Amino acid sequence: MTASTRYASVRYLVDDVGTAVDFYTTHLGFTLHTSAAPAFADVVRGPLRLLLSGPTSSGARATPTDAAVAGRNRIHLMVDDLDAEIDRLHRSGVSFRSELVTGPGGRQILLTDPAGNLIELFQPAHRPTTDATTTP
Template sequence: MSESDRVAGVRYLVDDVQAAIDFYTTHLGFTLNTSAAPAFADVIRGPLRLLLSGAASSGARATPEDTADTPGRNRVHLIVDDLDAEIARLRDAGLSFRSDVVSGPGGRQILLADPAGNLIELFQPA
């Protein structure tokens, strides 16, 4: 099995690569894989490789002008064992959330944003 079969990559365009590295590694359990900051870095958590692309990266340069400054509704979905404990831990670290906790038939979730406004969904299965 090749690396591309074991890891899913998601690209997030960010304003500050180092701030994004710090956010994901400090608060969400990612580890730094490679860094060419301020242009690019990638962080990994399990099978997820998150590509953090600054303005000087090729990924950012390929983005159409009309979407460059608008984070979408897409988001990384991270499963947690105890949503309430994660919320408390992240609030204690000074982070704020972009939504309230939402409950549904599959579980509970809340949205958080990285320093560039990209969304992260913390999800606790039912």
């Protein structure tokens, strides 16, 4: 298997490629990488390449009908200030699919793209660093 060292890619099936590109670039800090709309586009944020496959794309056509529904899997986007992101997205009209959840690893909230694909915004809990030069 040949491995790419540039991006880790995830494919989302979307109803409308243009609408999906607008959502990810406007609200979540992605940039457009390539576009063959209306069938396909991909957007990039850091090392994540998100493949947006419309109904006529080969990726969507290769998916069995019973597997083409949105599931519990989601992309996981780390943010520095979750409260500020929630506020900004609320002001932009983005709705959320969950309440804010706090756990031992940090805080998270779920939203969906226009096609219903889940996105998790996550702010890690502050963890004290260990100084290797000190001894107990």
